Amino acid sequence: MNKPSNIAEQSVADFYDALAEDYDLMTDFAGRFVRERPYFHMLIDKHNVRTALDAGCGTGFHSLLLSQLGVTVTAVDASQKMVKRLQQHSDEMELKVKALVATFEDLPDVVTENFNMILCMGNSLAHTLTEQKMLAVLRNFRDLLKQDGILLFQNLNYDRILSQQEHIQSRKVTTSKTFVRSYEYRERRILFNVQTLENSTAVTSGKLQTIPLRPWLREELAGLLEKAGFEKVHFYGSITLQDFKPEGSKDLVILAQNGL
Ligand SMILES: C[S@@+](CC[C@H](N)C(=O)[O-])C[C@H]1O[C@@H](n2cnc3c(N)ncnc32)[C@H](O)[C@@H]1O
Known part of the structure; x- marks a missing residue:
């Protein structure tokens, strides 16, 4: 398709x-x-x-x-x-x-x-x-x-999440990468961010992706x-x-x- x-x-x-x-x-x-x-x-x-x-x-x-x-x-x-x-x-x-x-x-x-x-x-x-x-x-x-x-x-x-205005949804640390999922609050929407960090001692590099959720x-x-x-x-x-x-x-x- x-x-x-x-x-x-x-x-x-x-x-x-x-x-x-x-x-x-x-x-x-x-x-x-x-x-x-x-x-x-x-x-x-x-x-x-x-x-x-x-x-x-x-x-x-x-x-x-x-x-x-x-x-x-x-x-x-x-x-x-x-x-x-x-x-x-x-x-x-x-x-x-x-x-x-x-x-x-x-x-x-x-x-x-x-x-x-x-x-x-x-x-x-x-x-x-x-x-x-x-x-x-x-x-x-x-x-x-x-x-x-x-x-x-x-x-x-989201009944709970909206009432608590939770910012960090979760942080997951694996041997190679760390994933941080977080929220930003907008009217009738939440911006959902996924930050992916490489677990390197030398550099902190990574990517950030964002999408609106209802x-x-x-x-x-x-x-x-x-x-x-x-x-x-x-x-x-x-x-x-x-x-x-x-x-x-x-x-x-x-x-x-x-x-x-
Ligand atoms: C957070 S993932 C959950 C995947 C899987 N159900 C799980 O529990 O691991 C959400 C998935 O829903 C798909 N998705 C969201 N809205 C969709 C839509 N309108 N039509 C088809 N797929 C959709 C996304 O592409 C994504 O793969």
Whole structure:
């Protein structure tokens, strides 16, 4: 596929193309399999998930984990370089994942089957900046779910982040590089910065990447999910399905069922 034509989606693709090489180091690719496997195992069993769409798959952690657990997975992402990393992983791990370069907005044109589950993890939906676009994306997701299929998505908890005006989101030090993720607050937007520093004793060199995010609040998403035709919407504070606490939870994890 060609790069997205829309400027906002184009900048998302460019941002993640530039981050693709470091993304697994920054997010502890191998450790996530260990930490998250039991919860996905439980979800898949509980909801009898055989097919899944991983929307905003990035370098493919969830696609690969689900594939290991016996689910047939289609993965989509706007960034060609992130999708390429997924393909490298799936080759190395000898797992079969159908991977496509596409945007959430373009899904009806590129995906024709319906799924038991759609995942949109790792704060991917914070890149969808307006209510109109979010509603269109959620409707696309709903249309691609089988009857009673489930949507699972995980954003950061912006109810907490906005109230605390958190500046440094995280600092990750690895043997070769240090990654500092930080926020700058703007009206209705947060500028998300990723600073990558080389851990060299001789020089401090690095790069800084910035992209605007929409800090979606739980109530805003609840209203849009209902409008898009989802029912039985549950809010959790983590992928371990702990209760959501607006002031305390790190994440906002939503499990919603296709009500149509
Ligand atoms: C923070 S990464 C999360 C990747 C992966 N889900 C994970 O948990 O590691 C966000 C991903 O969502 C993708 N993304 C964001 N908005 C998108 C859109 N509208 N269409 C397609 N991909 C999108 C980005 O390209 C990026 O790879």
